[in-house]
Amino acid sequence: MSLGEFELIGRYFRSMELGNAGGSEHVTLGIGDDAALISMAPDKQLVVSTDTVVLGTHFPPDYIPANLAYRALAAAVSDLAAMGARPLSFTLALTLPEVDETWLQSFAQGLTDAARDHRISLIGGDTTRGPLNINVTVLGEVRPRNVVRRGDAQPGDLLCVGGPLGDGGGGLAVVLGESMPSSVSDAARDYLFQRFWRPLAQCELGLELAGVASAGLDVSDGLIADARHLAEASGVALHIRLADLPCSAALQAWPEAQRMEWMLGGGDDYVLLFTLPVASIRCLEVWASQGFDVTVIGEAVVGSGIWLDDGQELKEKVQPAGYQHFQRKSND
Numbered sequence: 001m002s003l004g005e006f007e008l009i010g011r012y013f014r015s016m017e018l019g020n021a022g023g024s025e026h027v028t029l030g031i032g033d034d035a036a037l038i039s040m041a042p043d044k045q046l047v048v049s050t051d052t053v054v055l056g057t058h059f060p061p062d063y064i065p066a067n068l069a070y071r072a073l074a075a076a077v078s079d080l081a082a083m084g085a086r087p088l089s090f091t092l093a094l095t096l097p098e099v100d101e102t103w104l105q106s107f108a109q110g111l112t113d114a115a116r117d118h119r120i121s122l123i124g125g126d127t128t129r130g131p132l133n134i135n136v137t138v139l140g141e142v143r144p145r146n147v148v149r150r151g152d153a154q155p156g157d158l159l160c161v162g163g164p165l166g167d168g169g170g171g172l173a174v175v176l177g178e179s180m181p182s183s184v185s186d187a188a189r190d191y192l193f194q195r196f197w198r199p200l201a202q203c204e205l206g207l208e209l210a211g212v213a214s215a216g217l218d219v220s221d222g223l224i225a226d227a228r229h230l231a232e233a234s235g236v237a238l239h240i241r242l243a244d245l246p247c248s249a250a251l252q253a254w255p256e257a258q259r260m261e262w263m264l265g266g267g268d269d270y271v272l273l274f275t276l277p278v279a280s281i282r283c284l285e286v287w288a289s290q291g292f293d294v295t296v297i298g299e300a301v302v303g304s305g306i307w308l309d310d311g312q313e314l315k316e317k318v319q320p321a322g323y324q325h326f327q328r329k330s331n332d
C-alpha cells in the first residue's frame with residue numbers, strides 16, 4: 001500500500017527539519033503545527049521570496065530527483081543572496097502525481113544536500129496530489145540599512161558580476177544532450193551539467209555586498225534582461241564591455257557567437273550582478289584576496305537602457321528581453 005500524506009512527510013521531510021543546517025536557532029516551531037514560528041532579532045528584517053519550478057519550463061523531463069530538489073532550493077536561495085540576506089529557513093510545497101518512494105528518497109537527499117550547502121532549514125510546507133510542481137519559499141534576515149535592492153544604482157557606479165556568465169545556457173545544452181563541438185571535454189561537460197543542476201547561490205558574496213553595493217540582483221533571466229531590471233529600477237543606463245564578460249574555461253570550446261549568446265541571454269546563471277560606488281573600489285581587492293570571483297564589466301551612467309561596448313562602438317541592446325512565461329509570439 002502506498003504511503004499516505006502524513007507518513008510521506010514523516011518519512012522524507014520531517015527528519016530534515018532543523019538538522020545541522022543553518023538558521024535552526026531561529027525556529028521556535030517547525031514542521032507539524034498549522035504554521036511555523038520564526039523568531040527574529042530586533043535589529044533584523046525578514047526577507048521573503050518564493051519560486052516555483054515546472055517540468056518542461058525550468059527543467060527537462062530526463063532528470064534525477066535529487067538534482068531537481070537541489071536546483072529548486074538553490075535557485076530560491078539565490079534571491080536571498082541578491083538582497084544581501086542571510087538564509088534562515090524555507091518551506092516546500094510539493095505536488096506529486098503519485099507516491100514513488102524511490103523518487104522521494106532521491107528528492108529528499110538532494111534537498112538535504114542543498115539545505116546543508118546553503119545553511120538553511122526546512123520549517124514546513126504542503127504536500128498535494130496533481131501534476132508535478134515544486135514551490136520553495138525562502139526566509140532570510142538582513143539589517144535594514146544593509147539591504148541590497150534593485151533601484152539604488154547611481155551614475156558613476158561600477159557594474160560588477162560575481163562569477164562566470166553563460167554556464168546556465170551551456171549547462172542546459174549539455175543537459176538536453178544537444179550536439180556540441182568535438183573539442184568539449186568530458187570534464188567541461190561534467191562541470192556544465194553540475195552548474196545546471198547544482199548551482200550554489202552566492203550567499204557569502206551577498207553578505208559582503210550588504211551595505212556596500214548600491215544595487216544588485218541575481219542573474220536568472222540572463223545578463224541583458226536582468227541588467228535591464230536593475231537599470232529601469234534605478235533610472236540609469238548601463239554600459240557593458242563585451243571583452244570583460246567572464247566566462248568559464250568549459251565554455252571556451254564553443255564558437256564565440258554561441259558563447260556570447262549564452263553569456264548575454266542564456267539565464268540560469270545564479271551569479272550576482274551589482275553596482276559598486278567608486279568610493280568602495282577597494283572592496284574589489286579585498287574580495288579577490290578572499291577568493292571571490294568578482295569582475296567589473298561596465299558602469300552605470302546617466303540615461304536609460306543597456307548599451308554594449310564591443311571595443312569599437314557603443315550599441316543599445318534591446319533584446320533579449322529575458323524569459324517571459326507568457327510571451328506571445330509575433331504571429332500570435
Ligand SMILES: Nc1ncnc2c1ncn2[C@@H]1O[C@H](COP(=O)(O)OP(=O)(O)OP(=O)(O)O)[C@@H](O)[C@H]1O
Nearest residue numbers: 049050051052075078079217218219220221226229
Ligand atoms: N503572482 C505574483 N504576485 C505578486 N508578486 C509577484 C507575483 N509573481 C511575481 N511577483 C513579484 O514580481 C517581482 C519579479 O518576480 P520574478 O519572479 O521575475 O523575480 P526575479 O528575482 O527577477 O526572478 P527569479 O525568481 O527567477 O530570481 C518579484 O518582486 C516577485 O515577488
Ligand SMILES: Cc1ncc(C[n+]2csc(CCOP(=O)(O)O)c2C)c(N)n1
Nearest residue numbers: 056057058059060220221266267268323
Ligand atoms: C527545459 C528548460 N528550458 C529552458 C530553461 C531556461 N529557463 C527557463 S525559466 C528561465 C528564467 C528563470 O525563470 P523564473 O523567472 O521562472 O525563475 C530560464 C533561463 C530551463 N531552465 N529549462
Ligand SMILES: [Mg+2]
Nearest residue numbers: 079082218220
Ligand atoms: Mg532574482
